[in-house]
Amino acid sequence: MIYPLALATILALSTGWCWGHATARTRHIPTHQEQHMSDRLTVDTITSDQLDALIAERDDAREQLHLVSGMRQRNLDAAAVAIQRAEQAEAERDGAYRERAQLxxxxxxxxxDHAVLAPALDIDDEDGWHLLFLTVAGRQLSWHIAPRDVELFQHVQRVDPADPRAQWDGHTTAEKYxxxxxxSRR
Incomplete structure (x- = not known):
């Protein structure tokens, strides 16, 4: 643990102040504070052992600071790698969705004559999503289409979400496939 006095000494030593410096000034301490400062080390009262202990505390504090800085840098490096991996995974996912949208x-x-595109009302957090409804052999298939992929569906008739052809029949993803x-077996 670094004591306040040690911390003050470390700060003084690290900023270039030295014991007995010709420009050092004596600080006036009001009487009501003097009793709390009786254990205060001064230039006149500090021993070599006490000074050595303070310097050792300073060196320990510097080492701890160095260790913390190293840990911080390792954490920043790990975070940067994690962000890069997440961005790469997102790009790969978006590429796969784009390929799916093209198919x-x-x-x-x-x-x-059996395909319609309607705004997706079930996605609240991002505007521009659509649903493609495709009826083949009397069975409905549907997919969410991301805003970035809607341009691929210029050839598909746009309808209102209330249009009977844009009403989901309740099929699950597994049922769709x-x-x-x-x-495919036909």
Whole structure:
């Protein structure tokens, strides 16, 4: 533990002040504080052992500061690596979603009379999301389309979310892909 007196001494020594410096001034301490400062070390009362102890405390404090700085730098480096990995994962995910959107846009082009695009009302945190509804062989398939991918669906008819063709039939993602698998086997 670094004591207040040691900290003051360390500060004084680290800023260039030295014991017995010709320009050192005596600080006046009001009488009511003198009783609290009786253990105060001064130039006249400090021993070599006490000075050595204070210097050792200062050196320990510097070492602790160095260790903390090193830990801080390692944490900053680890955080930078984590951010870089997250950004890379996000870019890979966005690339996969873009590829998926291109395939879905192509699928919609194969069934132009059975595909509609409507604003997605179920996503509140970001504007511009849409839902593609595609009916193939009497079965509905639907996908959320990110705002950055909507441009791929210029060929798909835009409808209001209240349009009967844009009403979700309750299928799950697993059911959607089961329907696609069944259509693929035809």
């Amino acid at each position: 879905i846009a192509w699928l919609a082009a194969l069934h132009p 089961q329907r696609i698998a069944a259509l």
